[in-house]
Amino acid sequence: MISNILLNKGYKGYGKGYVPKKNDSAMIQPFFPTANVAFRKTALDEVGFFDTVCKTSGEDLDLCIRLARTKWELFFEPGATVKHKHRTTLFGLLKQWYGYGNYHPHIFKKHTPRSLEIIFRNRKSERGWSVLRISKILGLPFPLHILIFVTPFHILNLFLILALAALIIKSGGLLILALGMWFAGWIYFSGRAFFQNVILKRNIRWIFYSLLRYILNWAYVLGAFFAGLKIGIISLEVTREETPSA
Amino acid sequence: MLKKLIQNFAVKINFPPFVWVYQAYYAAVLKIIIESLKKQPGIMAIYLIAGMAAGDSVYGLSDIDLIIIIDDNKETKARVAGAYKKLSRLSPLLKGDEMGIYGIEDVRRSYGQTDLYLKYKFFTECKKRGKLLYGRDILRQFNELEGIQRNEFILGQLAFIWSLFLKNFLIGGRIQNKLMRNYICYKLTSDTCKAFISARNNQELFSRKEALEYAGQYLNGPLKIHIDKIKALSKKRFNMDVPRLLADTYDFYLRTVQAAIEQMPCIDESAAGGKEIDKEVSFDFENLDFIISDANKAKINALLALIREKYKNCIRSVLVCPFDLLHNNPLDEEHISIFIVPQGQLTLEAITEFNGIIESSLSAQHLYLYMVTRDMAISLNRLDAGQIHSALFPLQWMDISVLLYLSSPSSVLLGRPLEYDRKKKLVKNYFSERLLDWVPKHEVLVRKSISDPKFIRWPTIEFQVFFWHALRLKLLTNSGSTGKTFIPLSSRQVCRQCRKSADFNFPWLEEFHNEYQKNLNGLSSYSRAYFPQAIAALKKIYNFEFDSSELEADPLKKKMIISVVIPTFNRAKILEEALTSLAAQTRIPDEVVVVDNNSSDNTKEVVESFNHGLKIKYVLEPTQGTSTARNTGIKNASGDIIVFFDDDCVADKEWLHYLEQPFLGDPFIGVVGGEIFACRVKGTLVEDYCIADALLRVGIR
Numbered sequence: 001m002i003s004n005i006l007l008n009k010g011y012k013g014y015g016k017g018y019v020p021k022k023n024d025s026a027m028i029q030p031f032f033p034t035a036n037v038a039f040r041k042t043a044l045d046e047v048g049f050f051d052t053v054c055k056t057s058g059e060d061l062d063l064c065i066r067l068a069r070t071k072w073e074l075f076f077e078p079g080a081t082v083k084h085k086h087r088t089t090l091f092g093l094l095k096q097w098y099g100y101g102n103y104h105p106h107i108f109k110k111h112t113p114r115s116l117e118i119i120f121r122n123r124k125s126e127r128g129w130s131v132l133r134i135s136k137i138l139g140l141p142f143p144l145h146i147l148i149f150v151t152p153f154h155i156l157n158l159f160l161i162l163a164l165a166a167l168i169i170k171s172g173g174l175l176i177l178a179l180g181m182w183f184a185g186w187i188y189f190s191g192r193a194f195f196q197n198v199i200l201k202r203n204i205r206w207i208f209y210s211l212l213r214y215i216l217n218w219a220y221v222l223g224a225f226f227a228g229l230k231i232g233i234i235s236l237e238v239t240r241e242e243t244p245s246a
Numbered sequence: 247m248l249k250k251l252i253q254n255f256a257v258k259i260n261f262p263p264f265v266w267v268y269q270a271y272y273a274a275v276l277k278i279i280i281e282s283l284k285k286q287p288g289i290m291a292i293y294l295i296a297g298m299a300a301g302d303s304v305y306g307l308s309d310i311d312l313i314i315i316i317d318d319n320k321e322t323k324a325r326v327a328g329a330y331k332k333l334s335r336l337s338p339l340l341k342g343d344e345m346g347i348y349g350i351e352d353v354r355r356s357y358g359q360t361d362l363y364l365k366y367k368f369f370t371e372c373k374k375r376g377k378l379l380y381g382r383d384i385l386r387q388f389n390e391l392e393g394i395q396r397n398e399f400i401l402g403q404l405a406f407i408w409s410l411f412l413k414n415f416l417i418g419g420r421i422q423n424k425l426m427r428n429y430i431c432y433k434l435t436s437d438t439c440k441a442f443i444s445a446r447n448n449q450e451l452f453s454r455k456e457a458l459e460y461a462g463q464y465l466n467g468p469l470k471i472h473i474d475k476i477k478a479l480s481k482k483r484f485n486m487d488v489p490r491l492l493a494d495t496y497d498f499y500l501r502t503v504q505a506a507i508e509q510m511p512c513i514d515e516s517a518a519g520g521k522e523i524d525k526e527v528s529f530d531f532e533n534l535d536f537i538i539s540d541a542n543k544a545k546i547n548a549l550l551a552l553i554r555e556k557y558k559n560c561i562r563s564v565l566v567c568p569f570d571l572l573h574n575n576p577l578d579e580e581h582i583s584i585f586i587v588p589q590g591q592l593t594l595e596a597i598t599e600f601n602g603i604i605e606s607s608l609s610a611q612h613l614y615l616y617m618v619t620r621d622m623a624i625s626l627n628r629l630d631a632g633q634i635h636s637a638l639f640p641l642q643w644m645d646i647s648v649l650l651y652l653s654s655p656s657s658v659l660l661g662r663p664l665e666y667d668r669k670k671k672l673v674k675n676y677f678s679e680r681l682l683d684w685v686p687k688h689e690v691l692v693r694k695s696i697s698d699p700k701f702i703r704w705p706t707i708e709f710q711v712f713f714w715h716a717l718r719l720k721l722l723t724n725s726g727s728t729g730k731t732f733i734p735l736s737s738r739q740v741c742r743q744c745r746k747s748a749d750f751n752f753p754w755l756e757e758f759h760n761e762y763q764k765n766l767n768g769l770s771s772y773s774r775a776y777f778p779q780a781i782a783a784l785k786k787i788y789n790f791e792f793d794s795s796e797l798e799a800d801p802l803k804k805k806m807i808i809s810v811v812i813p814t815f816n817r818a819k820i821l822e823e824a825l826t827s828l829a830a831q832t833r834i835p836d837e838v839v840v841v842d843n844n845s846s847d848n849t850k851e852v853v854e855s856f857n858h859g860l861k862i863k864y865v866l867e868p869t870q871g872t873s874t875a876r877n878t879g880i881k882n883a884s885g886d887i888i889v890f891f892d893d894d895c896v897a898d899k900e901w902l903h904y905l906e907q908p909f910l911g912d913p914f915i916g917v918v919g920g921e922i923f924a925c926r927v928k929g930t931l932v933e934d935y936c937i938a939d940a941l942l943r944v945g946i947r
Contacts, residue, residue: 016772017772018773032919033919034876034890035891036890036891036895036920037917037919037920038887038888038889038890038919039887039889039890040887040888040915040916040917041880041883041886041888044880044888050873050874050877051873052873052874055870055871055872055874056872059873064917067917072914072916072917073912074915074916074917074919075908075912075918075919076920077904077908077919079900079904079920079921080898080900080901080902080904080905081901081920081921082898082901082923083895083898083922083923084892084894084895084922085820085895085896085925085927086924086936086937087932088927088928088930088933090932092932093932093936205938208931208935209935209938212932212935213935
């Protein structure tokens with residue numbers, strides 16, 4: 001759920017008007033959080049109410065996917081604003097994000113046929129994301145539900161895991177290579193934001209924010225991963241990749 | 247991909263004992279299908295019409311085409327379709343996306359009128375040579391084809407054949423997959439023979455082998471040799487050395503079309519669509535929605551001058567079509583293809599020459615000019631505006647692709663998509679499944695698929711392209727038949743011209759156009775709100791039937807009853823703040839439902855003692871979970887709109903007013919979402935992070 005909000009951040013945001021109803025993957029369907037949303041009663045009667053399996057989060061995404069697959073339109077009205085009080089403690093925030101991850105695999109399983117689905121950045125596509133569904137390409141059934149987001153977060157962590165492996169097998173060359181790749185990747189993905197925020201604006205908080213985001217990403221990914229395992233899904237999701245420009 | 251691999255492999259080892267393996271495989275697949283479909287109630291008959299199992303000659307390449315006839319229950323269709331889709335995963339030979347599931351009433355209707363050509367074709371073919379696998383032979387009770395219906399059927403068949411021809415051409419040009427090419431070549435020639443014989447002799451043939459046999463009697467010259475070679479091929483399957491298709495096939499095609507046309511008195515030139523004119527065609531390059539470079543403008547003008555000079559102002563008619571066929575995405579941008587039909591008989595050379603000049607000199611992005619003959623124009627008739635209300639001619643893009651091929655056998659035109667192969671990899675898409683995907687897309691424009699939610703995505707760009715094109719054609723046909731004819735190139739020009747004319751001066755037209763432009767640019771737009779008006783306008787102008795069952799919705803109201811649902815759990819203090827912000831709204835909610843999710847604090851007292859003019863309903867929901875609490879809220883709410891609000895939020899003063907407005911404007915809006923900002927309470931670092939990172943913001947996703 002939250003990946004939806006976050007993944008498309010800073011991209012082609014939408015203004016007042018009808019929200020595109022994407023049907024290539026349920027996972028990139030735009031939705032509105034339940035803190036500020038109005039449903040037509042007739043529409044709710046038609047598609048059904050909230051999914052009670054989603055206990056703390058995800059029910060809004062589920063309902064929006066169901067509505068988007070019928071004639072009903074989704075409309076975004078930026079004039080209707082509410083102010084939300086966020087969690088004030090790190091633990092509270094981590095718990096919230098772990099919870100966000102918890103019910104996402106359920107929605108994925110509910111709305112997608114069995115397949116290996118890879119979602120990655122594609123700046124040319126309309127929503128900024130592209131979806132690869134393996135069973136569709138092969139024309140064959142796929143035995144499992146697998147959802148993988150390909151983002152800098154995953155790529156950088158891959159290098160870190162490689163570095164860890166190098167430590168275990170005590171290979172100095174590999175360690176330097178992996179760390180070098182990690183650093184190069186980091187420079188590529190967020191070096192510019194680092195330069196602008198920390199060097200130019202002298203905003204030291206940016207480093208803290210990045211760290212916090214990194215931890216939150218882990219909370220979310222682990223939440224989704226473990227919840228996915230429970231219902232027989234492998235889901236490697238991720239949250240936002242851009243660093244905040246405070 | 248895998249399917250192609252299997253097929254390639256299958257053709258290569260297409261001799262015993264491997265053939266027996268395929269036969270066994272086909273038989274097993276069919277057996278499984280029948281056995282599992284038998285369990286579904288509501289199926290009346292299953293026919294098998296094509297594929298090796300039905301006796302076609304090329305093993306491994308043919309799909310299994312099933313026609314399943316069911317009773318007229320909407321649920322049955324969905325159920326059977328689901329079962330069929332599951333089965334289609336079992337074998338690549340079963341196509342999951344092209345399901346031949348029809349209600350009995352559907353079949354009856356399709357037999358009565360010919361608007362659904364593809365289905366119609368299936369039924370006829372099915373009746374003639376289909377194999378009944380299960381159930382009662384229902385198709386037997388239907389009458390034979392007669393007169394116009396029959397010829398429409400033949401013409402329709404050609405459209406498909408020639409799309410294959412086009413495919414073959416593309417494949418023959420670059421792709422080295424010889425087996426596929428040969429197979430298509432075989433299918434194409436025999437199908438053309440089939441249509442030819444049907445048109446000439448009132449003889450309906452449904453077997454490719456027979457068609458080739460008969461065609462040999464009527465034809466001579468190189469085409470006969472060609473057919474002989476193909477006949478030889480069908481005897482010796484595993485050595486498929488099929489010759490390339492000949493340029494003579496063009497003549498063959500035209501003769502076939504003419505034979506069909508001769509027996510179709512209903513098709514005349516006006517059915518070919520567009521605008522009959524005497525003197526001049528002109529374009530205006532101002533107020534376009536797209537950019538045409540100055541060089542291209544000069545070239546277009548020069549070409550028009552060339553037509554005037556060469557054909558002595560004898561343009562017979564002009565066809566306008568809103569699709570761009572060569573670039574694979576026909577409807578996401580504005581395109582216009584203009585087909586000019588000169589007076590008198592044109593030779594193939596003349597057409598080739600002209601189209602060759604255009605292709606080499608004009609590199610326009612949005613504007614395409616072609617010259618065609620009368621016969622080609624007639625085969626193009628499906629793009630006529632008149633057919634929007636005519637049951638006889640459904641819209642099919644394939645006809646144009648045929649036309650493009652025919653007007654340029656030297657591959658000048660088709661060279662273009664091949665060039666794109668290197669740059670954009672468009673060729674791959676061009677003859678992949680998308681080729682067939684286009685058909686329903688355009689059908690949406692007309693009528694039928696309206697009832698199939700798979701193809702409807704309001705607000706569809708397709709509908710809007712169709713709308714502007716419909717207006718354009720009406721403007722063209724309404725202007726006088728002599729003197730200068732002005733062709734509006736882009737929707738903006740159409741819009742302006744409509745505003746000037748007396749008949750189509752709709753006040754909302756300009757706003758609709760603006761929203762359409764936003765849609766084209768991939769932005770969210772308000773265009774949906776104008777759809778009812780646009781449909782009403784089309785109904786008025788064209789007097790055409792539009793299945794608007796999809797458009798049924800709540801009646802528009804001036805004021806809605808708003809219920810706000812707030813689930814809460816142990817947050818009595820901040821809940822009071824939330825309620826206060828609700829009481830301060832400019833549009834006061836008609837009802838507030840507070841769902842207490844089994845709190846242990848003084849939530850109940852806070853809610854019951856709160857009185858600021860709000861009508862508050864307190865509901866206790868003992869089961870934990872926000873979804874459960876919200877569902878309880880919905881059940882206890884009585885409003886037309888149910889607004890969800892959280893206890894940890896504070897609403898702005900005009901919040902409900904803004905949320906209500908879209909519902910009042912468009913009856914199809916099911917959800918309205920607003921923006922969520924963060925507010926600072928304690929000022930901790932974590933809170934600052936949430937603000938800086940814009941957590942939960944909706945508009946910047």
